[in-house]
Amino acid sequence: MKNEKKSYHHKNLRPVLMDEAAKMIAEGGAASVTMRELGKRVGVSRGAAYRHFSDKDALLMSVSASGFEKLSSEVQSVIQNGEMSFESRLLALGKVYLQFAIENPAHYRLMYGKEALSRWNQPVLKESADGLFDHLYEVIKGFQGECDISEKDTRTLVYVAWSSVHGLASILIEKHIMAEVEIEPIINEAMQTIINGFKAAS
Amino acid sequence: MKNEKKSYHHKNLRPVLMDEAAKMIAEGGAASVTMRELGKRVGVSRGAAYRHFSDKDALLMSVSASGFEKLSSEVQSVIQNGEMSFESRLLALGKVYLQFAIENPAHYRLMYGKEALSRWNQPVLKESADGLFDHLYEVIKGFQGECDISEKDTRTLVYVAWSSVHGLASILIEKHIMAEVEIEPIINEAMQTIINGFKAAS
DNA sequence: AACAGCATATTGACATTGTCAACATTTTTT
DNA sequence: AAAAAATGTTGACAATGTCAATATGCTGTT
Numbered sequence: 001m002k003n004e005k006k007s008y009h010h011k012n013l014r015p016v017l018m019d020e021a022a023k024m025i026a027e028g029g030a031a032s033v034t035m036r037e038l039g040k041r042v043g044v045s046r047g048a049a050y051r052h053f054s055d056k057d058a059l060l061m062s063v064s065a066s067g068f069e070k071l072s073s074e075v076q077s078v079i080q081n082g083e084m085s086f087e088s089r090l091l092a093l094g095k096v097y098l099q100f101a102i103e104n105p106a107h108y109r110l111m112y113g114k115e116a117l118s119r120w121n122q123p124v125l126k127e128s129a130d131g132l133f134d135h136l137y138e139v140i141k142g143f144q145g146e147c148d149i150s151e152k153d154t155r156t157l158v159y160v161a162w163s164s165v166h167g168l169a170s171i172l173i174e175k176h177i178m179a180e181v182e183i184e185p186i187i188n189e190a191m192q193t194i195i196n197g198f199k200a201a202s
Numbered sequence: 203m204k205n206e207k208k209s210y211h212h213k214n215l216r217p218v219l220m221d222e223a224a225k226m227i228a229e230g231g232a233a234s235v236t237m238r239e240l241g242k243r244v245g246v247s248r249g250a251a252y253r254h255f256s257d258k259d260a261l262l263m264s265v266s267a268s269g270f271e272k273l274s275s276e277v278q279s280v281i282q283n284g285e286m287s288f289e290s291r292l293l294a295l296g297k298v299y300l301q302f303a304i305e306n307p308a309h310y311r312l313m314y315g316k317e318a319l320s321r322w323n324q325p326v327l328k329e330s331a332d333g334l335f336d337h338l339y340e341v342i343k344g345f346q347g348e349c350d351i352s353e354k355d356t357r358t359l360v361y362v363a364w365s366s367v368h369g370l371a372s373i374l375i376e377k378h379i380m381a382e383v384e385i386e387p388i389i390n391e392a393m394q395t396i397i398n399g400f401k402a403a404s
Numbered sequence: 405a406a407c408a409g410c411a412t413a414t415t416g417a418c419a420t421t422g423t424c425a426a427c428a429t430t431t432t433t434t
Numbered sequence: 435a436a437a438a439a440a441t442g443t444t445g446a447c448a449a450t451g452t453c454a455a456t457a458t459g460c461t462g463t464t
Contacts, residue, residue, distance in 0.1 A: 009412055009459055035451065045414050047452085052412095056451065112376060113315060129378070153387075159370075159379060160392045167369020168361075174314060176331070177361060185355075190362045197399030210429050211441055237422065247443050249423085254441090258422065 014052040016042055021063050025106045030060060030113075060110060061122060067107045068128030071100050075135050086143040087195060093139060094165045094191045101169035108173060112166065136162060149202035157198060164194050216254040218244055223265050227308045232262060232315075262312060263324060269309045270330030273302045277337050288345040289397060295341060296367045296393045303371035310375060314368065338364060351404035359400060366396050 010016070020041050024033045035056060036046040053059040078092045101108040140157050144150045168190050171177055177186070212218070222243050226235045237258060238248040255261040280294045303310040342359050346352045370392050373379055379388070 007459080011412090011460095013412085034449085036449085046450095047415075048413050050413095050452075109315075112372070112378075113311075152391075155383070156388055156391050159373070159383075159388050160366075160395050163369035163373055163392055164362075164366045165369070166373060167365035167367070167371075169369075170314070170372060171361070171365055171368060176314075181357070181361075186358055186361050189354075189358050190365055192403065193362050193399030194395060195399070196402035197395030197397070200398035200402045201394065210443090211431075213431095213441090215441085236420085238420085248421095249444075250442050252423075 010042075010044055010048070013042070013044065013048060017049055017052060017059065018063050018066060021059060022066070022107060025063065025110060026104065029106045030110045033060065061125060063107075064111045065124045065128045067104065067111045068125070068132060071097070071111075072128060072131045072135065074100060075132060079135055079139055086139060086146045089139050090143055090161070090195060091191050093136065094161075094194075095187065097165050098169055098172070098187055101173055105173040108169060112170070133158065133162070143198070147199055147202055149198060152198075152201065161194055161198075164190055212244075212246055212250070215244070215246065215250060219251055219254060219261065220265050220268060223261060224268070224309060227265065227312060228306065231308045232312045235262065263327060265309075266313045267326045267330045269306065269313045270327070270334060273299070273313075274330060274333045274337065276302060277334060281337055281341055288341060288348045291341050292345055292363070292397060293393050295338065296363075296396075297389065299367050300371055300374070300389055303375055307375040310371065314372070335360065335364070345400070349401055349404055351400060354400075354403065363396055363400075366392055 017038060021033050021038055024038065024041070033056075035049055039046045039048055042048075049059060053062065074096050075093055078096050079089055081089070081092075084092065137154060137158050140161060141154050144152065144154060144157070168187065172183060177183065219240060223235050223240055226240065226243070235258075237251055241248045241250055244250075251261060255264065276298050277295055280298050281291055283291070283294075286294065339356060339360050342363060343356050346354065346356060346359070370389065374385060379385065
């Protein structure tokens with residue numbers, strides 16, 4: 001006898017909904033996530049999700065936040081490698097960031113795209129995203145000390161570095177780079193340009 | 203007697219629809235564009251647009267393309283100022299680009315966001331976007347000659363510069379930068395970092 | 405154990421939306 | 435002027451988000 005007997009109460013629905021929504025996002029983009037289809041996949045009715053999320057936007061926002069947390073933890077594990085120079089850490093950080101975006105394009109789009117706009121000031125999202133910012137801040141601050149360019153405002157440099165990597169991620173994801181072009185050299189060149197640019201301004 | 207007598211045939215509908223859609227995008231984002239509301243605003247029924255656009259996506263794609271053309275023409279007028287050094291041109295180009303994004307955030311989002319994804323290979327969009335790329339290509343090629351860094355692949359440098367500016371535009375638009383921060387210094391720092399980074403790699 | 409209250413899930417209903425087919429009206433062509 | 439093409443309107447339908455009413459299972463109190 002199968003243990004899969006469907007009980008009226010799912011009893012673990014919230015995380016299951018988020019996981020399945022993330023899968024749907026990966027497969028068909030955020031627009032393909034439908035309350036009805038989501039319920040069908042999880043084996044639950046269309047209305048069940050409303051006991052766990054106030055509406056569809058809230059659900060997507062939670063999925064988005066989970067993406068930030070995943071990315072943040074990957075970034076943190078790179079940063080915490082104390083044996084690397086700050087420059088190496090900066091480069092590794094950029095690569096991890098870009099790898100996440102390339103591997104989870106639709107999820108990344110959800111995190112930074114217009115869907116997040118209306119609810120961006122929601123604490124959940126703000127905290128997750130701020131965590132990422134703080135990680136980058138620490139690395140760049142260390143980099144400034146290492147290279148003696150500490151007279152520049154760290155926050156500004158963070159925004160510059162973040163812009164570069166985020167922009168490259170966005171362009172790669174949206175396939176705005178011709179298909180036959182190798183992306184590895186572009187990533188390296190982008191990171192090196194930022195690093196050199198920071199150094200040159202010392 | 204008013205000349206506004208509503209004739210059955212609008213006789214100029216296509217461009218009017220696109221203009222009104224652009225206005226709606228500016229006011230309430232691309233999601234707020236509804237065939238019914240669009241028709242109401244223009245004084246036409248909901249179905250009328252389907253004589254000029256195969257579906258809603260096609261309409262938005264055309265609006266997107268018109269955005270590319272506008273941005274492209276602004277960029278071109280900056281570039282064609284022959285009295286400036288290539289470095290100055292590069293900087294001016296970045297500023298024009300960012301200004302467009304800041305002034306037309308929803309339109310910019312439409313141009314580069316996920317909406318364009320499914321139809322990105324459509325000739326209209328591809329040509330408009332490629333035009334922008336070509337403009338940037340010429341400036342950077344000139345810059346390479348000016349600074350003796352011509353051993354680098356121009357195309358790669360274009361992607362790097364474009365990423366930076368596009369990323370900054372995206373972050374500014376999505377309000378991922380804290381409100382109290384001045385954006386002018388960030389823009390300057392970003393452009394200068396790229397330029398210095400390019401120079402340093404010579 | 406029994407019961408009450410709460411958490412959770414289902415279903416019917418409704419408004420909104422994109423889209424198509426059938427029809428209406430105007431313009432252009434023959 | 436008749437025919438044909440172009441353009442605009444309306445009714446209909448399916449898909450979707452969401453809410454209210456209802457049903458079902460769980461948990462703690464007595």
